[in-house]
Amino acid sequence: MTPESVVNIGQNALYVTLMILAVLLLPALAVGLLVSMFQAATQINEQTLSFIPKLFVVLGVMVAAGPWILHSLIDYTEELIRSIPTMIG
Numbered sequence: 001m002t003p004e005s006v007v008n009i010g011q012n013a014l015y016v017t018l019m020i021l022a023v024l025l026l027p028a029l030a031v032g033l034l035v036s037m038f039q040a041a042t043q044i045n046e047q048t049l050s051f052i053p054k055l056f057v058v059l060g061v062m063v064a065a066g067p068w069i070l071h072s073l074i075d076y077t078e079e080l081i082r083s084i085p086t087m088i089g
Contacts, residue, residue, distance in 0.1 A: 001087045009080065016076045023065050024058055031057045 035050045062069075
């Protein structure tokens with residue numbers, strides 16, 4: 001197993017992780033920004049007002065993007081398992 005293959009495995013793992021996290025976190029960030037602007041405009045400072053919409057958005061994204069996330073994880077794991085014989089020797 002060469003250092004290049006180790007770096008390649010790490011890069012692929014980080015790429016898959018970042019893509020999955022981006023799908024989940026970017027909508028939550030957008031909703032949090034919108035709720036914060038609403039709170040600043042109306043001067044309502046309730047913590048649950050920003051938490052509950054983000055929770056529902058993340059749950060909705062997980063339901064909608066769940067099959068894609070699962071497919072991405074399965075593809076990465078299958079690729080990793082298939083490459084074991086070439087890594088060993």
